[in-house]
Amino acid sequence: MENVRATFRFRQIGIIHTQFKEKKGMPIQGHLAPETHGTVEVFPEFAEGLKDIEGFSHIVLVYCFHKSEDYDLLTKPFLGKTERGIFAIRAPQRPNPIGLTTVRLVKRRRNILHVSGVDMLDGTPLLDIKPYVPEFNHVDNIKRGWLEGHLDKPGRTRAHGRFGK
Numbered sequence: 001m002e003n004v005r006a007t008f009r010f011r012q013i014g015i016i017h018t019q020f021k022e023k024k025g026m027p028i029q030g031h032l033a034p035e036t037h038g039t040v041e042v043f044p045e046f047a048e049g050l051k052d053i054e055g056f057s058h059i060v061l062v063y064c065f066h067k068s069e070d071y072d073l074l075t076k077p078f079l080g081k082t083e084r085g086i087f088a089i090r091a092p093q094r095p096n097p098i099g100l101t102t103v104r105l106v107k108r109r110r111n112i113l114h115v116s117g118v119d120m121l122d123g124t125p126l127l128d129i130k131p132y133v134p135e136f137n138h139v140d141n142i143k144r145g146w147l148e149g150h151l152d153k154p155g156r157t158r159a160h161g162r163f164g165k
Contacts, residue, residue, distance in 0.1 A: 021121070
């Protein structure tokens with residue numbers, strides 16, 4: 001099998017606005033902070049693509065970790081002290097700095113989506129939006145790997161600054 005490496009170019013379709021100006025203090029996952037709110041501004045030339053989005057309670061935002069610099073293939077995650085492989089954690093420093101968060105869609109006003117459960121920096125470039133569909137996204141009989149036992153510890157829902165400002 002041939003080993004082909006490709007380079008891709010993505011087009012920003014909007015911008016995500018949140019109260020978070022720096023990484024420290026941000027939720028480590030949006031689902032763990034449903035009280036956080038933000039807006040998703042879809043650029044006017046893509047606004048028509050929002051037709052019928054109001055029918056969904058949740059949407060998946062695909063975005064760029066635009067403030068992330070460099071990466072290590074082994075790093076310590078937010079919820080641990082042991083180095084793990086970058087593909088076994090959800091740190092923002094990655095070979096391809098792509099983020100993914102499922103948020104609750106509160107309302108739509110033209111090309112602006114009001115959402116809750118945000119975990120991204122203010123000014124984050126939006127790459128795509130997908131509807132959250134439980135029948136497509138939910139799986140049973142999962143294993144949580146090294147995270148088993150770490151997710152139920154109180155007070156571990158906010159970033160502590162290890163991954164920079």
